[in-house]
Amino acid sequence: xxxxPFWSPYAGGIGLGITLLLAFxxxxxxxxxxxxxxxxxxxxxxxxxxxxxxxNPYFAKYAEHPFSNWLVFEIIGVMxxxxxxxxxxxxxxxxxxxxxxxxxxxxxxxxxxxxAIMGFGARLSxxxxxxxALTGGxxxxxxxxxxxxAVFGAAFATAYFVRKQWI
Amino acid sequence: MKxxxxxxxxxxxxxxxxxxxxxxxxxxxxxxxxxxxxILFFSAFFYLRHRENVFTAAIKVAPLxxxxxxxxxxxxxxxxxxxxxxxxxxxxxxxxxxxxxWGAWTLLFIFPLSVIWAAFWVKDVYPNWDWKFPIxxxxxxxxxxxxxxxxxxxxxFSGILxxxxxILLSAFNARPFWNTSILGPLFLVSGLSTGAAFILLIxxxxxxxxxxxxxxxxxxxxxxxxxxxxFMGFLASTSVQIHAAExxxxxxxxxxxxxxxxxxxxxxxxxxxxxxxxxVTVPAVIPAMLVLFGGLMLRFVVVDAGQSSRWLYKFxxxxxx
Numbered sequence: 001x002x003x004x005p006f007w008s009p010y011a012g013g014i015g016l017g018i019t020l021l022l023a024f025x026x027x028x029x030x031x032x033x034x035x036x037x038x039x040x041x042x043x044x045x046x047x048x049x050x051x052x053x054x055x056n057p058y059f060a061k062y063a064e065h066p067f068s069n070w071l072v073f074e075i076i077g078v079m080x081x082x083x084x085x086x087x088x089x090x091x092x093x094x095x096x097x098x099x100x101x102x103x104x105x106x107x108x109x110x111x112x113x114x115x116a117i118m119g120f121g122a123r124l125s126x127x128x129x130x131x132x133a134l135t136g137g138x139x140x141x142x143x144x145x146x147x148x149x150a151v152f153g154a155a156f157a158t159a160y161f162v163r164k165q166w167i
Numbered sequence: 168m169k170x171x172x173x174x175x176x177x178x179x180x181x182x183x184x185x186x187x188x189x190x191x192x193x194x195x196x197x198x199x200x201x202x203x204x205x206i207l208f209f210s211a212f213f214y215l216r217h218r219e220n221v222f223t224a225a226i227k228v229a230p231l232x233x234x235x236x237x238x239x240x241x242x243x244x245x246x247x248x249x250x251x252x253x254x255x256x257x258x259x260x261x262x263x264x265x266x267x268x269w270g271a272w273t274l275l276f277i278f279p280l281s282v283i284w285a286a287f288w289v290k291d292v293y294p295n296w297d298w299k300f301p302i303x304x305x306x307x308x309x310x311x312x313x314x315x316x317x318x319x320x321x322x323x324f325s326g327i328l329x330x331x332x333x334i335l336l337s338a339f340n341a342r343p344f345w346n347t348s349i350l351g352p353l354f355l356v357s358g359l360s361t362g363a364a365f366i367l368l369i370x371x372x373x374x375x376x377x378x379x380x381x382x383x384x385x386x387x388x389x390x391x392x393x394x395x396x397x398f399m400g401f402l403a404s405t406s407v408q409i410h411a412a413e414x415x416x417x418x419x420x421x422x423x424x425x426x427x428x429x430x431x432x433x434x435x436x437x438x439x440x441x442x443x444x445x446x447v448t449v450p451a452v453i454p455a456m457l458v459l460f461g462g463l464m465l466r467f468v469v470v471d472a473g474q475s476s477r478w479l480y481k482f483x484x485x486x487x488x
Contacts, residue, residue, distance in 0.1 A: 001448045073426055080435060087442065087449050 001090035030135025034122040036075040039066045099166040192247035194466040199240035204329030205362015211321035224370035227288040233281040266335035329358035344411035344476035349397040360386035364458035411476035432461015
């Protein structure tokens with residue numbers, strides 16, 4: 001099946017904004033993502049080291065069962081939606097997104113390190129791009145806007161040093 | 168002061184407020200039983216329609232798994248028993264009014280039937296298979312004359328196996344969520360659907376995958392119809408059934424049931440299979456795994472939720488809540 005072209009990013013952005021609005025309308029709260037990962041990993045740690053989780057005030061807050069929280073279901077929905085969108089556009093393939101000047105394994109390693117730094121940063125700032133920047137920005141929370149500027153600033157500053165992954 | 172002594176069989180913390188006696192063993196067995204029923208039904212059905220060279224996975228390969236699945240299911244059932252050493256007493260009587268008796272005897276017949284049926288096809292799938300003892304080879308060759316009879320009895324017994332689990336649950340009139348006659352057909356259709364999904368999973372032929380995608384879509388649609396009508400039936404019954412249905416319409420089982428059983432287990436694979444039949448390429452493993460997952464979750468949720476539903480006397484409601 002031939003791959004269909006991507007939508008215009010402006011159309012995608014408006015669609016995402018409408019989704020965010022509908023989240024407020026139906027759930028009374030905005031979108032989020034890193035909270036779901038946080039609850040899931042806390043649950044896994046809880047299975048092995050319950051006392052440690054309870055003793056740590058940050059963990060203890062997230063220690064309830066992951067499926068009693070809306071965010072976890074939202075993330076499951078995100079994965080299903082992404083899969084369906086890829087299926088309808090003929091884009092569902094096993095592949096590694098990378099440029100011509102880097103090997104697959106190096107790309108995976110850098111992706112893992114970058115993801116770990118991003119996850120740490122997301123919990124440090126109490127949200128990632130969807131929860132903090134999107135939802136926080138929509139409600140004009142200062143933290144959301146500071147976060148967004150910081151993300152772009154840091155990306156511009158460091159992009160030169162990791163350019164070999166894509167060009 | 169006057170003292171009044173109340174004695175009731177309910178004054179037992181194992182009974183009130185909630186009697187939960189069944190853990191993971193029963194839902195696992197219900198799932199495996201339905202899966203085996205589906206596999207054997209399709210295998211026998213398409214054999215009788217002379218499709219053994221077209222639908223090889225359905226007729227020849229899938230039945231090879233059934234004795235293993237049945238064994239695991241029966242082991243789970245055995246683990247659930249409180250008095251394990253007395254399991255044989257089920258086979259000292261046939262009680263026509265008891266679904267459990269039906270089930271025990273059906274399993275007793277279907278296990279050797281599935282082993283023999285699998286034995287008929289094992290040499291077609293694994294040409295280097297060696298029975299080691301010539302007597303086995305001779306017996307199977309002799310029994311192979313009656314393949315048609317085996318196929319017809321498999322259709323009968325797999326139908327009973329798929330349906331009796333639902334009828335067994337629906338016979339509990341003290342559990343209003345189970346006490347609906349739709350549960351029998353629902354479990355049968357779910358079992359057939361998981362069987363079709365399993366065949367879809369292991370099939371290597373484009374034509375077979377296409378056909379079983381069609382069959383599975385139809386069965387999933389039927390299952391959705393039955394689930395909706397089950398809830399409509401509950402909401403149109405007495406207040407006890409309405410309370411049971413409300414567990415799923417705003418109560419504790421809402422998210423799990425409508426997301427995992429209906430959403431991921433039925434609607435999503437139906438959508439993917441319809442897209443597949445219209446030309447979008449999707450690896451067949453995905454809707455198959457989703458249907459199998461949905462069938463397993465259906466059993467777990469129905470068994471757990473049924474045990475949470477009960478008939479409550481008015482004054483008990485005030486005590487408990």
